[in-house]
Amino acid sequence: MLRSSPVPRKIVTDQLRSYPAAKAEIPELANVKHVFVKAAARLNNRAENSxxxxxxxxxxxxxxxxxxxxxxxxxxxxxxRQHFALKRHLLRASLYRTQLAVRFIAWRELTEVTHNPSYAF
Structure with a gap:
């Protein structure tokens, strides 16, 4: 992967000891500056959210x-699942229930399932 992209100027990591060991195994990273930052709460949220x-x-x-x-x-x-996954946090409870009911009706029509699924077979 490093051959297809440029070598970074510096590597920023927390103080985990396995990072320098991994860096030492890759010859392309021998001259790259390694900066340690203090690991703090919510410091890497952007990376974790991705x-x-x-x-x-x-x-x-x-x-x-x-x-x-x-x-x-x-x-x-x-x-x-996407058919039933409504953005519940954006809807009032009454609107959520009505939209979900409409989607269940559409699902039953699409799959031709009766109201009681035990009688479908």
């Missing part, structure tokens, strides 16, 4: 043993 979609996918994959099977399930589950 990983939220990845963390959500990891949370969904828990309980699956086979990654291929997981991906197969999630590729089908994703679009149907």
């Amino acid at each position: 990983h939220q979609p990845t963390r959500e996918r990891e949370r969904r994959m828990r309980g699956f043993r086979d990654p291929k099977r997981t991906q197969k399930f999630l590729s089908c589950f994703g679009p149907s």
Whole structure:
């Protein structure tokens, strides 16, 4: 990866001891300045927030043993989940309930499921 991008001028990390050891293994980084900063609460929020979609996918994959099977399930589950995923924090409770009811009606029409799912088979 370092061959395709320029070598950084400096590396800023917290005081974890594994960073200098990893840096020593990469010859391209031998002359790069390594700056340590004090690890404080909420210091790396921007970096952590960028990983939220990845963390959500990891949370969904828990309980699956086979990654291929997981991906197969999630590729089908994703679009149907998006149908019901309303931005609840932006809606009043009454509006949320009515919109969710409308989406359930559309879902039942789309899937042709009766009101009681136990009788669908």
